[in-house]
Amino acid sequence: MAVGPASKERPTAMADSGTTGTARDAPKRDAGRDRPPTIRDVAELAGVATSTVSRALARPDRVNPRTRIRIEEAAAELNYVPSSQARGLSSGRTNAVAVLVPDITNPFYFDIIRGTQHQLKAAGVTQLLVDTEESSEMELDALHKMRKSADGFILAASRLTDAQLAEVSRTQPLVTFNRASTSAPTVMIDTPSAIIQALEHLASLGHHKVCYVAGPPTSWSNQMRWKVFEDDATRRGMEVHRIGPYTPKTTSGAAAADAAVRTGATACIVFNDLLAIGMLQRLQARGIRVPADISIIGSDDIFGADFCNPPLTTISSPIEQAGRVAVSMLLAQLNPLSGSASRQLAVMPTHLTIRDSTGPAPH
Amino acid sequence: MAVGPASKERPTAMADSGTTGTARDAPKRDAGRDRPPTIRDVAELAGVATSTVSRALARPDRVNPRTRIRIEEAAAELNYVPSSQARGLSSGRTNAVAVLVPDITNPFYFDIIRGTQHQLKAAGVTQLLVDTEESSEMELDALHKMRKSADGFILAASRLTDAQLAEVSRTQPLVTFNRASTSAPTVMIDTPSAIIQALEHLASLGHHKVCYVAGPPTSWSNQMRWKVFEDDATRRGMEVHRIGPYTPKTTSGAAAADAAVRTGATACIVFNDLLAIGMLQRLQARGIRVPADISIIGSDDIFGADFCNPPLTTISSPIEQAGRVAVSMLLAQLNPLSGSASRQLAVMPTHLTIRDSTGPAPH
DNA sequence: CAACTTTTGGCAACCGCTTGCCACATGCTT
DNA sequence: AAGCATGTGGCAAGCGGTTGCCAAAAGTTG
Numbered sequence: 016m017a018v019g020p021a022s023k024e025r026p027t028a029m030a031d032s033g034t035t036g037t038a039r040d041a042p043k044r045d046a047g048r049d050r051p052p053t054i055r056d057v058a059e060l061a062g063v064a065t066s067t068v069s070r071a072l073a074r075p076d077r078v079n080p081r082t083r084i085r086i087e088e089a090a091a092e093l094n095y096v097p098s099s100q101a102r103g104l105s106s107g108r109t110n111a112v113a114v115l116v117p118d119i120t121n122p123f124y125f126d127i128i129r130g131t132q133h134q135l136k137a138a139g140v141t142q143l144l145v146d147t148e149e150s151s152e153m154e155l156d157a158l159h160k161m162r163k164s165a166d167g168f169i170l171a172a173s174r175l176t177d178a179q180l181a182e183v184s185r186t187q188p189l190v191t192f193n194r195a196s197t198s199a200p201t202v203m204i205d206t207p208s209a210i211i212q213a214l215e216h217l218a219s220l221g222h223h224k225v226c227y228v229a230g231p232p233t234s235w236s237n238q239m240r241w242k243v244f245e246d247d248a249t250r251r252g253m254e255v256h257r258i259g260p261y262t263p264k265t266t267s268g269a270a271a272a273d274a275a276v277r278t279g280a281t282a283c284i285v286f287n288d289l290l291a292i293g294m295l296q297r298l299q300a301r302g303i304r305v306p307a308d309i310s311i312i313g314s315d316d317i318f319g320a321d322f323c324n325p326p327l328t329t330i331s332s333p334i335e336q337a338g339r340v341a342v343s344m345l346l347a348q349l350n351p352l353s354g355s356a357s358r359q360l361a362v363m364p365t366h367l368t369i370r371d372s373t374g375p376a377p378h
Numbered sequence: 379m380a381v382g383p384a385s386k387e388r389p390t391a392m393a394d395s396g397t398t399g400t401a402r403d404a405p406k407r408d409a410g411r412d413r414p415p416t417i418r419d420v421a422e423l424a425g426v427a428t429s430t431v432s433r434a435l436a437r438p439d440r441v442n443p444r445t446r447i448r449i450e451e452a453a454a455e456l457n458y459v460p461s462s463q464a465r466g467l468s469s470g471r472t473n474a475v476a477v478l479v480p481d482i483t484n485p486f487y488f489d490i491i492r493g494t495q496h497q498l499k500a501a502g503v504t505q506l507l508v509d510t511e512e513s514s515e516m517e518l519d520a521l522h523k524m525r526k527s528a529d530g531f532i533l534a535a536s537r538l539t540d541a542q543l544a545e546v547s548r549t550q551p552l553v554t555f556n557r558a559s560t561s562a563p564t565v566m567i568d569t570p571s572a573i574i575q576a577l578e579h580l581a582s583l584g585h586h587k588v589c590y591v592a593g594p595p596t597s598w599s600n601q602m603r604w605k606v607f608e609d610d611a612t613r614r615g616m617e618v619h620r621i622g623p624y625t626p627k628t629t630s631g632a633a634a635a636d637a638a639v640r641t642g643a644t645a646c647i648v649f650n651d652l653l654a655i656g657m658l659q660r661l662q663a664r665g666i667r668v669p670a671d672i673s674i675i676g677s678d679d680i681f682g683a684d685f686c687n688p689p690l691t692t693i694s695s696p697i698e699q700a701g702r703v704a705v706s707m708l709l710a711q712l713n714p715l716s717g718s719a720s721r722q723l724a725v726m727p728t729h730l731t732i733r734d735s736t737g738p739a740p741h
Numbered sequence: 742c743a744a745c746t747t748t749t750g751g752c753a754a755c756c757g758c759t760t761g762c763c764a765c766a767t768g769c770t771t
Numbered sequence: 772a773a774g775c776a777t778g779t780g781g782c783a784a785g786c787g788g789t790t791g792c793c794a795a796a797a798g799t800t801g
Contacts, residue, residue: 467757
């Protein structure tokens, strides 16, 4: 019970009434400095009604400056913090936003989370973090269960279908990240451009046989990457291979590396850095040199991409900023300002960070 | 406003004409399948009072099995999800736990968060993640502001003083991680033993001049590590150096590396892996070979320690599990079972993971 | 069959805060 | 001085649940 109030027990015998002070007549619930002060305590201390306190705190110009001062002092003295629960109940807003990620384990999402956390904190909104474990069911479930406890949602790399997404966004404010959607605002990273940059880079190094190492089939960005990869590589007259899908974890890297080598490709563009780093490890273990024998390009530029061995050439994007942008878009949606409609799409720029895992094609 | 209810639209008077008995006539609020169903909707559908619904859901054996079934069916049909807000307001519990970490940026805490997240989810509790930015003020502030919105707290590597910690833990259930405390349950990793293992390892490699690379002075584990390091290294008759403090980020690694080299030590034990990896990068840039010229031992075995260059010898501990244990201890504190008092201290075992950043002393 | 114990369900009072509406002051106009 | 717009503050009805208490219903017992 540690937390719950001790039910009924109006303080008959008050512990340290001593000091008295302002609220003279019968300070019933106050007195014993035990349970956190409520708006009523503040009201009593300031000698006003609770409604006035509420207003003084929410819309300061709705009350007389003098009263407001008194109330503010009272609140400060009592160290009053309004209960977000109660506030939410009556106002209908929770002042919380849920961030759904497919896998907290993945460093990529940590960047996102960092971004959302920052921006949300700045806005005074609580972040509810949820790991959906790459499952659309869990995602839907969370969306449903939390509809009353969050004002809005940020879906990172959502696994929902277009229909599901549309359905959900009809009833709950949300913004998707790295998952195109016509029904909800979206922030995504400029995948096509990134893949083209990467292929350009490989082409200039003389590679002709390239391989795409695929991630989760339900991932929209995976599909996008492959599509652009195939188009552009074909256009360049390259020999195109594709392997996968693989779970985007370093541990899947071994299988991916072996498969990649078997295709005979001299360069791989990999779904993400986790997988790419895993491949690097495996290749090194097998004595296959990177980039002398095979070039590897990752994606996301996660923590570690700069100090792995060899440092990974990868597609970088301001992920943390993407998180911040997502929050801004969501908040804009929640508090429609007088101005125009809020932005429906934000595309984060990408660039290829060239490190040491890419080099001239062998021969 | 996407979220807030549409305010006023109470069907004029008639609110509580009550006389009618079972509310078959005029299903006022229901009808339009718009806003999420409340307990009242369920009650109406099942033909009982809201209190009965509440009980049926909370303590199933308090109501007649048949009624319960009816209620459950109604709830299912309406797709009812109780509002955690309202529930919290009246019951005094929020069903949420706040996890405070000094820096979400730090991969070390990712592991913790992952652990807490898992365990909390399993218990059906919401996780509130807070970044305190290494500041004790922010920590206190969060603790205060959230006292009404969380049932308990998990403080990772708290920066609070003993007194503050004691004070806070008087009023709020909490468990600390990696921060010893007599006032609150604690889970920590077995630092002393780890440092000793590390020194043993270095000694066996012939090192005599060792250096401790310090982290944040307010970090309890930093203090512990240094203390044990100094004691044990001295006992072994080694020449002991100490540099720092450094911010525990890879970017501080450069300065740390340079300073370490200047001490003439042949081996360093570093506050954490982040710093150690940063040092590795700098040393490599300066052409100082690891481990040929200098050995480096990190701590925490974070993501990346295994694939940096060279792979880092480091102190490993089941961090994620530590997060889970912390949650268990907190939950035990919140719901005191009939049984004995809950555990007040959990020490996670450590072991030295030897990779390639340590080797024989030069000469 | 009466007396008594259990079950079972409803009533109503909150939990802490917000907000529509109303009333009373005040200050300006005319 | 009367009329009116405006500024302030209180009242009270919720928001969606939980829970103590009570009464009716059902089950036991002698």
